[in-house]
Amino acid sequence: MNIPEQYSDTISRSELFADIPPDMLADILDRGRRQHIKAGEILFHEGDHADRCYLVLKGRLKLSKLHGQGKEAIIHYVEAGAVIAAVAVFKGKRFPVTARAMGAAEAIGWDRDAIMELISEYAQFAINLLRFAIDRIEELQTRYLELAVEQVERRIARALLRIMRQSGRKTGEGIEIEFKISRQDLADYTGSTLYTVSRTLSNWGKRGWIKSGRQRIVIINPHALVSFSETD
Amino acid sequence: MNIPEQYSDTISRSELFADIPPDMLADILDRGRRQHIKAGEILFHEGDHADRCYLVLKGRLKLSKLHGQGKEAIIHYVEAGAVIAAVAVFKGKRFPVTARAMGAAEAIGWDRDAIMELISEYAQFAINLLRFAIDRIEELQTRYLELAVEQVERRIARALLRIMRQSGRKTGEGIEIEFKISRQDLADYTGSTLYTVSRTLSNWGKRGWIKSGRQRIVIINPHALVSFSETD
DNA sequence: CGACGCATTGACAGGGCTCAATTTAAGTGG
DNA sequence: CCACTTAAATTGAGCCCTGTCAATGCGTCG
CATH class of the missing domain: 2.60.120.10 (Jelly Rolls)
Incomplete structure (x- = not known):
């Protein structure tokens, strides 16, 4: 046994x-x-x-x-x-x-x-x-x-939140996605392109909502993402 | 009983x-x-x-x-x-x-x-x-x-074929979709808009691939739709 | 340290959505 | 059966989102 x-x-x-x-x-x-x-x-x-x-x-x-x-x-x-x-x-x-x-x-x-x-x-x-x-x-x-009704940035926000809930781990900075995930991966997950994902994450990084590096994403402010994905 | x-x-x-x-x-x-x-x-x-x-x-x-x-x-x-x-x-x-x-x-x-x-x-x-x-x-x-990778017209073609296989009935003209289906329905099914669907069906009608009226679609040439949805 | 893979950013274009104006067709009731 | 009403469909014009292409930067791993 x-x-x-x-x-x-x-x-x-x-x-x-x-x-x-x-x-x-x-x-x-x-x-x-x-x-x-x-x-x-x-x-x-x-x-x-x-x-x-x-x-x-x-x-x-x-x-x-x-x-x-x-x-x-x-x-x-x-x-x-x-x-x-x-x-x-x-x-x-x-x-x-x-x-x-x-x-x-x-x-x-x-x-x-x-x-x-x-x-x-x-x-x-x-x-x-x-x-x-x-x-x-x-x-x-x-x-x-x-995928049918929302536009790209929202889909990316929702994807990030979904993945975070499933595979996020609290760290000092925020909630980190526990596995390696590239821009291309997120694009394939959201029906987008690696360029759009890159621009979007970069933008959110500047706003302090997330921190991201090579195949690594930390969500600093989940609430901001939630409201971004929901407000009009 | x-x-x-x-x-x-x-x-x-x-x-x-x-x-x-x-x-x-x-x-x-x-x-x-x-x-x-x-x-x-x-x-x-x-x-x-x-x-x-x-x-x-x-x-x-x-x-x-x-x-x-x-x-x-x-x-x-x-x-x-x-x-x-x-x-x-x-x-x-x-x-x-x-x-x-x-x-x-x-x-x-x-x-x-x-x-x-x-x-x-x-x-x-x-x-x-x-x-x-x-x-x-x-x-x-x-x-x-x-929905993630194909563009609208292809999705519409595939949707039509899928619905045809499931709910098509042979008639004199071709294969008719057995239930009432509007442009809006098809748009909601393919993640598009009723305008794009209308234009697309109108175009296919002119080519003789389909015949369509109010909430009614007959596929005249399924093969054309298949190759349209598959070729390059 | 060099090389490869990933990420960033800009410029550009076009697919498809939006909005508006008609047209067509199907009901409906007198 | 026809006039009226209403919902569906068509079509054009305009533009915006986002994909595409190209060049460059950067981090990691061998």
Whole structure:
């Protein structure tokens, strides 16, 4: 039996195991396969045959979709505790996105049969998976609306706030985004360009709302960003 | 017992009942509450307390999200057979979208308890719900990418093709969209404006690719639209 | 320390939104 | 069945936001 000590936190907090008796966790985890992903490496490619779905144990992954001519949209940043690629189990197709590690990361993967067995033994498992899916749908809908009706600077502000809430860490200066994120990343996340993002961050830097450097952003004044993203 | 005859088709085709023994359908349907929605009426409002989820039995619904100042984004058009508002059951929150009938429509709704009972009795039910959720996620991701990287006319072309595949009916002239859809609708669906949509459709009309009138669109040459949406 | 990748900034242009004025078509009621 | 009302669609003019291109600066890592 091997619940790796260092993940007990992620595991106990993950919605995937909500309402599942702790003594069954070991069994569930044993049926999956753990995998280490180095910084910048890819866990799976968009278009590859989808054979397993994953729980992120450590680190962060960027889920993105490509569009000819080097254009890319970042669909989601996922944290430890999240389930990804459920499509592999329930639609048996190809991965619709690419998953790339933002830093060193680890994940545990189950193939279709394992998940199906788990569901039939622990009915709650399917419900927990549904909760993840529904959360994803809601976030996508919200971001779709933003992309459809708001202009760029607002979208960037909202993106920053969303990422801050999910992956921010308090420091002396303010709240720092815990992973490396470039102007290009933010552009791909907001449906913009690295130039516009750069200009915008630069502007906010001058106003003292944020501090930013190479692949690093600290939010000094979240409130200013919130009101900027909301006021008329 | 009452499986309404006229819906047996929708029911037997709906993914919701895949792999569920037919003799259990009557039981499942009996636990829901049927509801008629007149053309243009609203089944539920964004922000209302979400108390039940629905299977669309007949007609079509438009799921949209509002954004101050009268702006609106159409998140999805759903057909008979689709499940909506699963959020009501699995997150017990508020509806994230508004559902409006595009013509006369009918739906059957189950509250949280009913769905939970059904899942515990028919484990397959949860899996089927997951499939719906995953389909939605994939479509949203794809449209998010489009909105992020493609320009308006292409998005309109793709939207038309997507709607055509889902709700098109062959006629003498070509493939007609089966429900009333205005320029404004198409604009809200593609993140554009009714003016741009009007100009674009007008242009395509002159080229003979489509024919369009008041809330009515017939696609004469789908292939032209496909290549327009794909070429360089 | 050099080189590469990321970020900044300016100049420019154009896609698409906005606003306004008509035109067309669908209902509606007498 | 026609006049009237109202909502949808069309079209033009103007301009602004933001993408594009190019040049330069800077920080980090090998």
